[in-house]
């Protein structure tokens with residue numbers, strides 16, 4: 001009797017402990033259903049067609065980031081660019097898209113890291129070798145961004161999946177029109193992102209992506225020359241002038257001076273100390289509509305992580321192609337209809353299946 005009641009007690013406390021553990025482990029997942037999933041996407045899209053998808057990506061990116069943690073910011077940025085310009089359809093990955101991998105059409109301030117494109121295609125190869133051509137390049141980009149966040153210290157979260165890859169290139173006009181420049185003030189950010197159903201909290205949370213990564217001088221020298229932006233901390237400005245001595249210097253510096261390679265809430269602490277790098281960053285702490293949100297994230301990293309996850313899931317579903325729309329590219333940088341080796345392999349497969357008769 002005593003033994004059985006102590007056994008009951010033990011299993012009850014085990015249950016309690018394990019449910020506490022589970023709830024802290026999955027607190028982010030539990031918050032996820034509050035973000036609606038668009039029709040055609042699902043949390044378990046590849047569960048049977050590619051069960052190891054998450055682990056293939058995470059394992060590979062761990063290796064990549066061990067060599068160069070700077071790639072994490074590049075992958076996060078790639079997903080942002082993809083989603084903001086004609087939806088999360090992998091168009092940013094196409095050679096021939098403005099700021100695409102060939103980069104020939106890209107204005108200098110829009111250049112993405114060539115290596116980030118390469119990493120997506122490497123992941124695509126690993127995944128397609130294991131599961132077949134079932135996972136889209138746009139889904140791989142969304143998952144790579146998630147792991148870039150998580151593996152640099154940020155929150156882990158599930159991503160709704162089932163995006164198809166688009167058939168249209170991203171033009172330079174569309175690219176410029178849909179990516180607010182770093183010189184934007186908060187009014188412009190709020191107006192531009194409202195068109196994508198993203199609100200002030202989303203704008204501040206997504207800006208937190210600047211907790212990792214680098215910027216070229218050209219994105220902020222307008223705040224140093226010819227006259228210094230009075231909202232910028234003086235010591236910070238002097239340090240930046242060392243890095244970018246003229247308005248044409250080609251150099252880079254970190255976006256978050258406190259912890260440049262760690263995904264945390266220090267970016268917001270920078271803003272409160274007037275050490276935001278871009279106008280689009282610093283103005284979030286000047287504008288009345290966003291100032292308190294910045295403060296709330298600066299003092300509460302858990303809150304920032306929760307809001308960031310929500311906003312990423314929201315943004316990650318912008319104008320997605322699903323079902324019979326779009327395709328699953330055999331090579332992320334070319335449409336299947338432009339891919340001679342893919343077309344040849346399809347013909348071969350058809351011939352093989354014909355010969356089976």
Ligand SMILES: *[C@@H]1O[C@H](CO)[C@@H](O)[C@H](O)[C@H]1NC(C)=O
Nearest residue numbers: 170171172173174175176177
């Ligand atoms: C791109 O935008 C410019 C002006 O902003 C316009 O003159 C040009 O016609 C546009 N091109 C296309 C293809 O829409």
Ligand SMILES: *[C@@H]1O[C@H](CO)[C@@H](O)[C@H](O)[C@H]1NC(C)=O
Nearest residue numbers: 107109110176179180181182
């Ligand atoms: C990029 O730079 C060009 C010329 O310097 C400018 O016209 C354009 O608005 C900038 N775009 C972005 C997104 O920063």
Ligand SMILES: *[C@@H]1O[C@H](CO)[C@@H](O)[C@H](O)[C@H]1NC(C)=O
Nearest residue numbers: 183184185186187188189287
């Ligand atoms: C914000 O920038 C826009 C131009 O992009 C300008 O028209 C507007 O006056 C600016 N607003 C403030 C409050 O500075």
Ligand SMILES: *[C@@H]1O[C@H](CO)[C@@H](O)[C@H](O)[C@H]1NC(C)=O
Nearest residue numbers: 218221222225226246247248
């Ligand atoms: C740099 O500054 C000079 C002198 O003020 C100006 O003429 C030039 O347009 C500026 N260049 C850039 C890229 O801002």
Ligand SMILES: *[C@@H]1O[C@H](CO)[C@@H](O)[C@H](O)[C@H]1NC(C)=O
Nearest residue numbers: 108216218248249250251252
């Ligand atoms: C800036 O410098 C890098 C190498 O340090 C070079 O690859 C790149 O072409 C330069 N860009 C410009 C606009 O001069």
Ligand SMILES: *[C@@H]1O[C@H](CO)[C@@H](O)[C@H](O)[C@H]1NC(C)=O
Nearest residue numbers: 330331334339340341342345
């Ligand atoms: C086309 O698709 C094949 C797979 O069928 C891939 O190996 C190849 O790299 C792709 N790209 C081009 C440009 O042919």
